[in-house]
Amino acid sequence: MAQSAKRIxxxxxxxxxxxxxxxxxxxxxxxxPGEGQVLLRTIWLSLDPYMRGRMSDGPSYAAPVPIGGVMEGGTVSEVIASNNPGFAKGDIVLSRAGWQTHALSDGKGLAKIDPKLAPISTAVGVLGMPGMTAYTGLLDIGKPQAGETVVVAAASGAVGSAVGQIAKIKGARAVGIAGGKDKCDYVKKELGFDECLDHRDPNLAAKLKEACPKGIDVYFENVGGAVFEAVFPLLNAFARIPVCGLIAHYNDTEATAPKWASALMRNVLTKRLTIRGFIVSDFAARHGDFLRDMSQWVREGKVKHREFVTEGLDSAPAAFMGLLKGANFGKQLVRVGPDKA
Amino acid sequence: MAQSAKRIxxxxxxxxxxxxxxxxxxxxxxxxPGEGQVLLRTIWLSLDPYMRGRMSDGPSYAAPVPIGGVMEGGTVSEVIASNNPGFAKGDIVLSRAGWQTHALSDGKGLAKIDPKLAPISTAVGVLGMPGMTAYTGLLDIGKPQAGETVVVAAASGAVGSAVGQIAKIKGARAVGIAGGKDKCDYVKKELGFDECLDHRDPNLAAKLKEACPKGIDVYFENVGGAVFEAVFPLLNAFARIPVCGLIAHYNDTEATAPKWASALMRNVLTKRLTIRGFIVSDFAARHGDFLRDMSQWVREGKVKHREFVTEGLDSAPAAFMGLLKGANFGKQLVRVGPDKA
Known part of the structure; x- marks a missing residue:
């Protein structure tokens, strides 16, 4: 065991x-650990775009991290000491321990992970929050039907990659948008999307139109910005837009009206659009369904996933800054400690 | 029977x-009438804001009225000659005969009205399209819960008045917005809304905030413009916005970005808003439920309604122009012919 702890x-x-x-x-x-507490050692720290929101004190669905406070984050951790009868030394748990090597917990909100079922890192990836965000947003709001067209950006990332692959499982056409040729190739060839476009392409709007000859029925919104500009005119009647993120805007210092602004509500009306924001916890009741379906799809190779790992807690700030720019290629993880201490 | 017909x-x-x-x-x-056809005599012509859309050839959910074509519209008509075994002379029917005194029909889309059940004009009002727009939009999209706050504009009109009264039936707080003191008094005192504000009030935003101390859970959008500007900052987490009309914008000649534009998607995300456009025919399967509930509520006096009648087909254009400015006070109808010829 390390002799001292670190936190960011x-x-x-x-x-x-x-x-x-x-x-x-x-x-x-x-x-x-005090009475009833466990001491956790962080193995994996998950980095996710929502964390940018926690750094700001604007109104949001969650309180910001206080100045001087440990950055929040989901972790896969090992129980290394326990005064809580619910947990034993050696248990691997999903926790919100944050950006630190060690944390105390009273056991509330911890969920045990069975290392035999899947690599433990998937508990913060394809079988965790990002996977469930994709699953619930796509299925419960997007509701793709066979033959419909689903578009998702950040398509090589933790959420986007699952969205497109689930869309394929449901018989829909999946069109991804990603940053650069390598990611686009991966999305198309490895993940099996029907098409993947580079968001840096100056002709994105025209290419997207080409890639969606029957228009767009579901746009899974996790980026905003230029991608939504390109998507907007292609939306079909009764299109559904689950909104789980706006990464293109998280660093905005001033709010400017997007091009679609003056036409949005008119299109909502004439096309009977549904736009709905959500976060994964809104669908907590679907956790069992998600785990059942997603683990089966992962086992069957129908949902593939990719991890992008940086080493050591110290790497977290730079890795997070990179994440906002798309420097990661797959689910961004920080290896904070070894699987076994 | 009149010796000649008129159309607009x-x-x-x-x-x-x-x-x-x-x-x-x-x-x-x-x-x-030719073989299989009936000849209809118009008794009531319904004037509704959606007709403004039919006058333009921009993209919409329905084709525009062609230049030189008879203006579309729902009517309550009498069958005055029939070569169709499904209809007898004297039958009163709901039709889409348009702005004219007489029309032919092959019987498709006609629905018989029983004059014993309710005044026949209600078939294009509280028991017709406007009533069902209120019923389905509010209940199937807005889903107001007891104790929640529902806001609707054009609150003395055919749709808005029903929205607020149904909200009250469901135990919600109903706040209306209408044009002028007389309408506001009627909405509050006669219809039983908890509050009604004048949309011309320069302090609308502040007054609305006062009238909605617990924020807004359902905003039934039928106007857009300044009302939505005032509503937007007051929306609660998980608020629902059924969008059935944007009357404040129907005469817009240029599209300008509304004040909320740059903040809309961020609020959709952080407040988990649902914005959904609809037209009444999207909920055709609910027609039976609507008729059952609404006729009961009307019989019990829980849903009151008011008609605003202009006389003669010739009055339709001016009445319609007035409707877009809120000159009507209640459901706008044109008395085209007497109940009995």
């Missing part, structure tokens, strides 16, 4: 893109 | 507000 705290609220100086790595003592 | 045709596509010269009243012979 938020030093200042980023203006625009987060920068290294917005974070600080602190050394501290490994805490001792 | 669209002469030109209005730019901005429709004007008298966009329409022409034409005299014509009463047509003779």
């Amino acid at each position: 705290v938020l030093v200042s609220r980023p203006v625009g893109e987060p920068k290294a100086s917005d974070f600080r790595v602190e050394d501290c003592a490994i805490p001792a | 045709v669209l002469v030109s596509r209005p730019v901005g507000e429709p004007k008298a010269s966009d329409f022409r009243v034409e005299d014509c012979a009463i047509p003779a």
Whole structure:
């Protein structure tokens, strides 16, 4: 066991893109678990775009991380000491321990992970929050029907890759958007999307129209920006738009009206569109369905996934800054500690 | 029986507000029904905001009225001659005969009205399309829960008045917006809304905030414009916005980005909003439920309604122009012919 702990705290609220100086790595003592508590050792830290929201104090669905507070985040952790009868030393758990090597917990909100069922890192990936975001947003809001067209951006990422593959399982046409040729090739050839376009392509709108000859029935919105501009005119009557993220706007320092703004509500009406924001916890009741279906699809090779790992807790700030720019290729993880201490 | 017929045709596509010269009243012979046809005499013509859309040739959910064509519209008509075994002389039917005194029909799309059950004019009002628009949009999309707050504009009109009264039946707080003191008084005192505000009030936003101390859970959108500007910041998490009309924008000649534009999608996400456009025919399967519930509520006095009648087919263009400005007070009808010829 390491003799001391480390944590990363938020030093200042980023203006625009987060920068290294917005974070600080602190050394501290490994805490001792009190009565009813467990001591957790972080193995995997998940980095996800929503964390940008937690760095700001604007109104949102969750409170911001306080200045000086440990950055929030989902982790896969090992119980290394336990005063809680519900957990034993050696248990692997899903936790929200945050950006730190060690954390205390009273056991609430911890979920045990069975390492025999799947690699434990998938508990924060394809079998965890990102996978379930894709599953519930696509199936419960998007409701793709066979023969319909589903478009999703960040298509090589943790959420987008699952969205397109589930769309294929449901018999829909899946069109992805990703950054650069390598990612597009992967999305099309490895993940089996029907088409994948580069969001940096100056002719994105025209190419998207070509890739969606029957229009767009479901647009899974996780980016906003230029992608939605290109999608908007192609939306079919009764199209559904689950909105789970707007990564293109997370660093916006001023709000500007998008091109579609003046036409949005008129199109909502004349095309009978459904636009619905959600976060994964809104569908907590679907967790059992998700785990059953998604683990089966992963076992059968129908849903593939890819991890992008940076080493050591110290790498988290830079990795997160990269994530907002699409520097990752697959689910962004930080390897904070070894599988076995 | 009148010896000749009259019809009103669209002469030109209005730019901005429709004007008298966009329409022409034409005299014509009463047509003779061919095989399988019935001859209809119009008693009531319904005027509704959606008709503004039919005058334009922009993309919409329905084809525009062709230049020189008879203006579309729902009517309550009497069968005055029948070569169709499904209909007898004297039958009263709901039809889409349009802005004319007489029309032929092959019987398709006609629905018989039983004059014993309710005044026949209600078939194009509270028990017809406007009532069902309120019923389905509010209940199937808005889904108001007891204790929630529902806001609707054009609250003294055919749709808005039903929305607020159904909201009250479901135990919600109903806040209306209408034009002028008389309408507001009627909405509050006669219809039993909890509050009604004048949309011309320069302090609308502040007054609306006061009238909705717990925020807004359902905004039934039928107007757009300044009302939605005032509503937008008050929307609660998980608010639902059924969109059935945008009357404030129907005469827009240029599209300008509304104030909420740059913040819309971010709010959709952080507040988990649902925005969904619909037209009443999307819920055709609910017609039986609607008729059962609404006729009961009308009988019990729980849903009151008010008609605003202009006399004679010739009055239709001016009445329609007035409707777009809120000159009507209640459901706008044109008395085209007497109940009994």
